[in-house]
Amino acid sequence: MFLTNVLLKKAKSKMIMVLMESVVSGHQCMKIRERLADKLEFIRFDPYIQQDSLYKERKKIRSIKSS
Template identity: 45%
Template sequence: MHLTPTLLAKSKSKHALVMLKSVMSGRKLYLFKERNPEKLEVLHYDPHIDTDTIYQEVKRIRSAELPSYTPFPGYTKGYKKVYDNAPDVYIPTLKNKLD
């Protein structure tokens, strides 16, 4: 009894790339959604008619894995806050070459 095809088979991804189409202008939008049978409807801005419209799912393009984002590892030595309640952002210190 050989179980090789069963053991080496790829598992289904949890997400799918789908194409949505604007109800009013026909503009296309591509989004990732979870793998479920119901069709997706989204209220999103349509730049062709300059207003929010409903986008309906037209077809599923392919299975896809969402990219894994690595968290920011830390701040470098040049990190400083501009003022006390400033958000945590990296502001590089630029040195003037003329000095």
């Protein structure tokens, strides 16, 4: 094994996919955000209750390669 392989770390991706969940009904959707950004919160149409609802970030799903 070469010394350069030991010293170089794998670079983390800049974007991650997160699971968003409606506060009212529990409807879920996925969004992509930057790794270093704050957790997402937004208002979006909820098909379960047929009204706008607040969505909050629940958990990280996976990393996204940026090309």
